[in-house]
Amino acid sequence: MLTKVTVPPWCATIAVITLYLLPLAQLAFQLASGDLGPDPAKRLMQGTGEWGLRGLAIVLLAAPLAQRGWRSLFRYRRVLGLSLFFYISLHLLLFAQVYVGWSGALLVEELKERPYVLVGFSAWLALLPLALTSTNRARRLLGPLWRQLHRLIYPATVLAWLHLFWLARSDLGEALVYGVVFAALLLWRLRRAQLRPR
Numbered sequence: 001m002l003t004k005v006t007v008p009p010w011c012a013t014i015a016v017i018t019l020y021l022l023p024l025a026q027l028a029f030q031l032a033s034g035d036l037g038p039d040p041a042k043r044l045m046q047g048t049g050e051w052g053l054r055g056l057a058i059v060l061l062a063a064p065l066a067q068r069g070w071r072s073l074f075r076y077r078r079v080l081g082l083s084l085f086f087y088i089s090l091h092l093l094l095f096a097q098v099y100v101g102w103s104g105a106l107l108v109e110e111l112k113e114r115p116y117v118l119v120g121f122s123a124w125l126a127l128l129p130l131a132l133t134s135t136n137r138a139r140r141l142l143g144p145l146w147r148q149l150h151r152l153i154y155p156a157t158v159l160a161w162l163h164l165f166w167l168a169r170s171d172l173g174e175a176l177v178y179g180v181v182f183a184a185l186l187l188w189r190l191r192r193a194q195l196r197p198r
Contacts, residue, residue: 045095056160
């Protein structure tokens with residue numbers, strides 16, 4: 001007789017984190033082996049930014065899948081949210097190191113002159129309180145305000161997409177794909193909110 005093997009929740013959480021960090025490990029390996037091309041800093045920024053966007057799509061996809069009975073992804077929204085914030089924070093840190101050199105004056109100049117920098121930084125700022133209040137204790141302390149606060153992921157998603165769109169310039173293919181995905185996921189939430197009994 002076969003016995004059902006149960007995996008402890010912490011093991012599953014570690015597995016999810018490991019899977020999501022594999023692209024970063026690949027980038028680190030490519031950097032160490034010199035396989036990131038003539039501009040490795042740019043490639044690192046692109047890679048971390050791409051996985052931040054993919055993380056946003058995955059987190060937003062969790063609720064529609066859960067409604068259709070696929071609850072596995074929904075259980076790990078918190079760890080996935082923290083992982084995508086980690087990628088976006090790395091993306092921002094690389095920009096600060098490579099393009100700004102940790103100069104406050106130069107950062108202000110970049111924010112004024114380059115709209116994609118401003119909206120990207122704004123997206124990170126919108127996600128920051130979500131990461132800081134991701135614990136069970138914060139949820140208990142904030143009460144109903146916690147859910148309202150975590151709706152900041154919606155404007156953060158729009159700002160992140162605008163960041164990509166303005167960066168794309170003439171090659172808009174990837175930006176349009178992300179735009180369709182994000183629009184579909186956000187419209188699903190809007191529709192669900194309209195149908196929900198008050």
